[in-house]
Amino acid sequence: EPEVTQTPSHQVTQMGQEVILRCVPISNHLYFYWYRQILGQKVEFLVSFYNNEISEKSEIFDDQFSVERPDGSNFTLKIRSTKLEDSAMYFCASSDRRGGKTQYFGPGTRLLVL
Amino acid sequence: GIQVEQSPPDLILQEGANSTLRCNFSDSVNNLQWFHQNPWGQLINLFYIPSGTKQNGRLSATTVATERYSLLYISSSQTTDSGVYFCAVGDAGGTSYGKLTFGQGTILTVHP
Numbered sequence: 228e229p230e231v232t233q234t235p236s237h238q239v240t241q242m243g244q245e246v247i248l249r250c251v252p253i254s255n256h257l258y259f260y261w262y263r264q265i266l267g268q269k270v271e272f273l274v275s276f277y278n279n280e281i282s283e284k285s286e287i288f289d290d291q292f293s294v295e296r297p298d299g300s301n302f303t304l305k306i307r308s309t310k311l312e313d314s315a316m317y318f319c320a321s322s323d324r325r326g327g328k329t330q331y332f333g334p335g336t337r338l339l340v341l
Numbered sequence: 342g343i344q345v346e347q348s349p350p351d352l353i354l355q356e357g358a359n360s361t362l363r364c365n366f367s368d369s370v371n372n373l374q375w376f377h378q379n380p381w382g383q384l385i386n387l388f389y390i391p392s393g394t395k396q397n398g399r400l401s402a403t404t405v406a407t408e409r410y411s412l413l414y415i416s417s418s419q420t421t422d423s424g425v426y427f428c429a430v431g432d433a434g435g436t437s438y439g440k441l442t443f444g445q446g447t448i449l450t451v452h453p
Binding site: 258260262264269270271272275277282283285316318320322324325328329330331332334335337 | 372374376381382383384386389427429438439440441442443444445446
């Protein structure tokens with residue numbers, strides 16, 4: 228069964244550093260998402276991406292965040308200058324439809340900002 | 342935005358017991374998914390069930406969309422069922438691009 232993959236599985240960085248989290252969505256999917264989960268809390272939506280542009284973003288997704296689909300397979304989330312409160316599990320998801328269809332989640336990247 | 346409430350927040354069972362987890366949502370949905378978050382933090386997709394009933398082994402789920410709730414049933418629970426169960430919904434409203442809104446989760450602990 229096709230699956231969403233994410234790299235790295237864990238990342239430790241210093242406050243103020245830039246990080247790039249990578250995702251490979253399922254190959255025929257057109258809608259891509261990033262979510263995050265701070266330890267012990269619920270999963271929160273960050274951003275959705277379709278047709279090479281952001282289609283929706285949450286209040287969390289401020290100017291420090293950006294997303295990109297640099298080629299036909301990868302989907303990246305960049306945090307320009309990490310803060311302590313960016314420490315979380317980041318999940319990528321993809322779907323072949325805007326709504327009303329299963330979103331498939333990757334295994335997550337656990338980011339720790341020191 | 343749409344609100345999602347899950348109950349109970351915590352559930353402790355003995356192996357072999359049955360349980361029911363509930364998810365209430367505040368508006369019409371075009372997507373409802375149940376997830377199990379394992380100890381490594383991975384979200385395992387259990388069901389896509391915006392309406393109706395589905396079964397997969399010891400797990401089954403029912404969503405009554407008109408009454409805005411969904412139930413996840415776990416029968417003959419095993420220790421490996423332990424973890425956090427999340428309900429997530431997609432707002433059927435026209436401005437949504439498919440984002441899922443998650444509930445707070447139910448923490449299930451199954452003792453041997």
